[in-house]
Amino acid sequence: MTELTDGSAARAPGRPRSERAEKAIVEATLDLLAAESGVAAVSIEAVAARAGVGKTTIYRRWPNKEALIVHALATAKAPLPVPSGASVREDLVELARALSAERRRKHARCFWNVVGSAEKHPELYARYRQVVIEPRRDVLRAVLQRGVESGELRAGLDLELGVAMLVGPLTMRAPMELFPEGYAEAVVDALLDGIRAPK
Amino acid sequence: MTELTDGSAARAPGRPRSERAEKAIVEATLDLLAAESGVAAVSIEAVAARAGVGKTTIYRRWPNKEALIVHALATAKAPLPVPSGASVREDLVELARALSAERRRKHARCFWNVVGSAEKHPELYARYRQVVIEPRRDVLRAVLQRGVESGELRAGLDLELGVAMLVGPLTMRAPMELFPEGYAEAVVDALLDGIRAPK
Incomplete structure (x- = not known):
């Protein structure tokens, strides 16, 4: 029962786990982008490492680094x-x-x-x-x-x-x-x- | 005589060899600074390599990387x-x-x-x-x-x-x-x- 409850709770308010991942990915992208090397510092690998997610989690949402960067910038502004x-x-x-x-x-x-x-x-x-x-x-x-x-x-x-x-x-x-x-x-x-x- | 003439010629119009070196150093600094990583890409080592001079040639004129960068920017603007x-x-x-x-x-x-x-x-x-x-x-x-x-x-x-x-x-x-x-x-x-x- 506890397992089921936890599972439901985790899915209920707008799939929080996937939202958390997205937030971490966007945040990691902005952190890298704000560093001195800017765009050159951002790679799917670096974002995945910093956000603590797998690369496939990123690629499921964004086809490439550019799409991710533009999404992150839109979120920040x-x-x-x-x-x-x-x-x-x-x-x-x-x-x-x-x-x-x-x-x-x-x-x-x-x-x-x-x-x-x-x-x-x-x-x-x-x-x-x-x-x-x-x-x-x-x-x-x-x-x-x-x-x-x-x-x-x-x-x-x-x-x-x-x-x-x-x-x-x-x-x-x-x-x-x-x-x-x-x-x-x-x-x-x-x-x-x-x-x-x-x- | 040729040797002397050449030597005089080389020294005569404002020490051209040292001027050439300075120009190459400034140009190398600006090239590195214009690259994506900006200030992070500039080091005395990198400038020396790109300008084809020794590091001491740079240190004779500029105490550090910051002084060189500011001088190069003033030259460019x-x-x-x-x-x-x-x-x-x-x-x-x-x-x-x-x-x-x-x-x-x-x-x-x-x-x-x-x-x-x-x-x-x-x-x-x-x-x-x-x-x-x-x-x-x-x-x-x-x-x-x-x-x-x-x-x-x-x-x-x-x-x-x-x-x-x-x-x-x-x-x-x-x-x-x-x-x-x-x-x-x-x-x-x-x-x-x-x-x-x-x-």
Whole structure:
């Protein structure tokens, strides 16, 4: 009876054993990716050893190292919050704060390493942009687009430029460097109103 | 006589043999630094082997690997052009174009790797910022400061924020990704005038 109970308990809430394995695999991938050698340090063998699972457990879920890395990166980078839509400024501040808070994450360096390795691993980088980055940029583009439509932002605004002007100053520093208090708001206000003296 | 002539010739224009060695050492350091493992791939041994010099030749000039790396990075990153001073906009466009052109450089990835390794090599990163980055940011700060003094830019402008808003959008992409035509000018204009609709 005990055996059966244990077995049922282990299967019941969403197959916890397999979930535990997946979590360990993702965590091991991110740990390796955050190391100095970045993408070069990640192999199915190394992940299996670090996660304490067999290689077949990994291959059952991910066809190759690249798919595993992109999945792990997507797990580590939460979607951006859907902004409240009160005003363009409030929405942008909300998003800028979220971007700025991400620097504190344990695995911030993974992303730096993947972008730094883009030339060496162009397909991985392309897939990373498609799966992880573009959906996040879509949230930003939508806010800017709504602002153009509501008349808050310039007609004909280049949305890509707007996204770059917001994200650039919030991501350019080394992963460990935090921004000063109020930085996210300051970036948004400089972006909205510019730095030219009022006439 | 031939021997003497050759000897004089070899010594005459700025000790070419030692200059050749230095050039080879710097080049080898940058090649290693641009590789996937970044800073971890650079050792005095590896540089000596790649440059075809003895380790003592390196130690005669640089006390350690960190000093060599910072010197090599400073060599690879030319100083920013001194802007003409015609107007803040023209100066900023000139600097933004220079920053944007640097992506095409062979060794662009070195810088990405050093910043990505900042947590692991905090002293190297600090020295890199001090020797290579800060003098470049000084050029940008000076242009903004002049703009505030001339009344072209807002009084009380946060110079650090202004620098970040200019440099961020021009450096955030992967090293191999080029910017569209006119991007540098578009960044400067968005920075100066903002993206808010005129009232």
